[in-house]
Amino acid sequence: MFAAGVVLFVPFSQLALGVNYDYTLRTVALGGALLGVVSGVLGSFAVLRRESLIGDALSHAALPGVGIAFLIAGRSLGVLLIGAAIASWLGVRFINALTRTTRIKQDTAMGIVLAAWFALGIALLTYIQSLPNASQAGLDKFIFGQAAAIVESDVQLIAVVGAISFVVLGLFWKEFKLITFDFEFAAANGFRVGFLGALLSTLIVVAIVLGLQLAGVILMVGMLIAPGIAARQWTHKLGQMVLLSGVFGAFAGGVGAILSALDVDLPTGPMIIVVAFAVVLLSLAVAPDRGLLWTSLQRRSDARRFAAINTLNDIYRYAEAHGGVNHTVPSDIVIGVRGRSGIAGLRALTQDGMIVRTEDGWRLTDAGADTAGRQAESLRLWDVYRTFGEALDLPAVPEDRLRDIRDVLSPDDIEALVWASAEDKR
Amino acid sequence: MEGIEQILISILLNFVGREEMNAFLRDPRSAAVIVGALIALSGALLGTFLLLRGMALTSDAISHTVLLGIVVAFLVMTGLLGLEADLSSPWLIIGAAGAGVATVVLTEAIYRSGLVKQDAALGLAFPLLFAVAIILVSRFADDVHLDADSVMVGEIGVAWANTNSHCLGPCETVTVTEDDPRAEITRQCTNCRELGISPRDAAAEFVEVCSNCGTYSAAQAYREGFTEIEPQLVFWPKSITVTGLMALLTVGFVALFYKELKLSTFDAALARSLGFRPGLISYALMVLVSLVAVGAFDAVGSILVIAFFIIPPAAAYLLSDRLGVMLLISPLIGTLGAVFGYDLARGHLFGVIELSPVLAWLNSTFDMALVEQWDTSISASMVLMLFGIFVLCWVLSPKYGLISTSLRRAAQRKQFDDQVVLGHVYNHSGTERAAEELAVDHLHEHFRWTPRKMQRVLSRLQASALVKVDGRVVTLTALGSDAIHTFRAQYLSSTPAPIAG
Secondary structure: OOHHHHHHHHHHHOOOOOOOOOHHHHHHHHHHHHHHHHHHHHHHHHHHHOOOOOHHHHHHOOOHHHHHHHHHOOOHHHHHHHHHHHHHHHHHHHHHHHHHHHOOHHHHHHHHHHHHHHHHHHHHHHHHOOOOHHHHOOOHHHHHOOOOHHOHHHHHHHHHHHHHHHHHHOOOOHHHHHHOOOOOHHHHOOOOOOHHHOOOOOHHHHHHHHHHHHHHHHHHHHHHHHHHHHHHHHOOOOHHHHHHHHHHHHHHHHHHHHHHOOOOOOHHHHHHHHHHHOOOOHHHOOOOOOOHHHHHHHHHHHHHHHHHHHHHHHHHHHHHOOOOOOOOOOHHHHHHHHHHHHHHHHHHHHHOEEEEOOOOEEEEOOOOOOHHHHHHHHHHHHHHHHHOOOOOOOOOOOOOOOOOOOHHHOOOHHHHHHHHHHHHHO | OOHHEEEHHHHHHOOHHHHHHHHOOOOHHHHHHHHHHHHHHHHHHHHHHHHHHHOHHHHHHHHHHHHHHHHHHHHHHHHHHHOOOOOOOOHHHHHHHHHHHHHHHHHHHHHHHHOHHHHHHHHHHHHHEEEEEHHHHHHHHHOOOOHHHHHHHOOOOHOOOOOOEEEEOOOHHHHOOOOOOOOEEEEOOOHHHOOOOOOOOOOOOOEEEEEEEEEEEEHHHHHHHOOOOOOEEEEEHHHHHHHHHHHHHHHHHHOOOOOHHHHHHHHHHHHHHOOOOOOHHHHHHHHHHHHHHHHHHHHHHHHHHHHHHHHHHHHHHHHOOHHHHHHHHHHHHHHHHHHHHHHHHOOEEEEOHOOOOOOOOHHHOOOOOOOOOOOOOOHHHHHHHHHHHHHHHHHOOOOOOHHHHHHHHHHHHHHHHHHHHEEEEEEEHHOOOOOHHOOOOOHHHHHHHHHHHHHHHHHHHOOOOOOOEEEHHHHEEEEHOOOHHHEEEEEOOOOOOOOOO
């Protein structure tokens, strides 16, 4: 369904929105989509390792590398990106050194690197602007990103470098999975966690550096982690998550680029971020099993069940105490005891055919009396189990009063409980 | 705003003359350093609490999203209210505070859903708000007058030029009307262009226009030559007032709520149970961070400002364990960064090292075409200087510094080596294999040490008279025996058996 949406988006945008697919837009959209795949896939690991903000620090930290590379080698994209990668990588090392040797926490260390490296970058760029050769124009586009400057060779670069990093990811898949989910276990079992962690950080640096030109240093963090966060909602498996994250990244990158073509005043990087965030919101809302919509439905049905069980128990006890299970129970009693949940319980029980309305209250049906009897017995046995379970050497099970205890314990155990309660009464 | 400036000026004039004050304030260096120091003061105070609460990067998020607040406030001012956009308007303050609170609320909302971790929630919220701000800027750039450069680095270098002038002397305004002898009346042809005729044509119609009518302030009137007497003016940089107010607000907040801040920072649960409102304090802190960020926006831009929140407190954290001391040290570090940072931007490092010769050397050695005059962003240089001070603290801090910790480790290692050897000698003294185990020439083999290391340890032990060497065999002195007894009693809590034989 999602893939169909992606495929249909291009003709839709052409016909309904009047987007003109010229060479520039094709290049930018393709570049955005490819970049989305790379950063989505690699960013998943940053999300899972709770290092989401490392993307923020490292993208800012790339700037002085761009400046120094320019001073040394001039404006050649490859060299600038290598400079950016080295600067970011030094930032990672600094963060690690600082957190290892002092009591400064990782978030503060990231803030220090972010600010200091970025300031060095700004100082260098300001200085470069005073240089006589005019070709420095456009260097500051790294800060906000400038998608229009992307040409075909840049797209090829993203594709090639992305492919290489995927190969590395494939080779170390098992190891990366291990250090992501259980770092201590990996370390204790002789995996070279230092090397593996540095390698994974390097891959993330690569994704960031590739994205600088398009998204810019400030927004790169969103590009890196948003697809991963969205993908996390849909699955519990790492492989599926990484794949899905790549798809989401491609969607955000491509669609963001196309939307930004609607108007010259719409910048590409920010549009990509907005689309990516929309994907995240959608995932948070509707993802099966986890999404907000799902959990709120779940919560409502749980509340209904609770109300039904409690109300049934109330009616049963009152009726028994006043002359038998067929005795009518006045509404005031039920609602007075439970309040609003009592009303909800009455409604649910009527729907289930457990009770019927009479002139002056509520009466249990036969099915209702039967269920209520079994339920009351189960609740009583749960009490007995809590008191004597250990003494009787019964198996330890989690106490779940919503379930019938006879479904949880074996008939022999139940018999022991019944016997114990009889003894206790005597 | 101007009233506050006037009061301040009248106080200051008791101490300095008007000329000196103007000369001082119109010096780019002093204006920039004052503004930088005021930002550093408020940033460092608030940042200390952020650091201790583990929220250092919240300042990063807020400083980004403040841009959204500013843009929205500008759009409201120009679009809805028809006001002139101004970086010191109260609307801006409201916008910034709103953006700061919005960031925190959005982050918490995402986090509370239980589906996203805290760091990821922050990493989602602020790029989104920043992206929206950038889109608004691009769409409505004509209304907003914000360009990328001012967002990135601010304009602290021209803080001296953007001033309010305050008149002390003869301050009468001068109004020139059309029948005033000073009025300059010109005749303009109203239909010449329309009809395509020259003004000499008989059909031309004329109106008389006064080109200089209007009301002039005393300073303008003097400049135009309407009055003879020069008014006495003081030019007060607007940034100083804005950042000064933020600093005052921050200092006041920290002083008034010191107890609440301290308690809610170190033990939020206790604070809550004692009836304080840690949540409220936290929001107040965030609002102040937003206000300082927006006050500093003009001067240092929206990203570099986070350095003033994070770096000085981190440096102070390496120097002291006490909150009160940290709150004194970190503004001091921030101020030093502002002072020396300005000079760094002009190529002087602490007034000792000059950068121009370094660039010249680079040019001559590597044949690079660099401009030898180092002249760069002042705000970025202030941040670099803060970072430099931080690195100095990291290396030199007496308790947590790299040097002191490595010295302490080395001392511990030595002590450990000494004890190991002492224990070995103790265990084997008087046993049958003593001659073999304790032979000076082979002792190192028992520890798998190098002979040199063994030699160093032995000479240390001999120097403190704990062991002596008798005929190539190491034996314990009485002092050494005592030492090992106390050591074992102290650390191993067992009393060793007396030496046999």
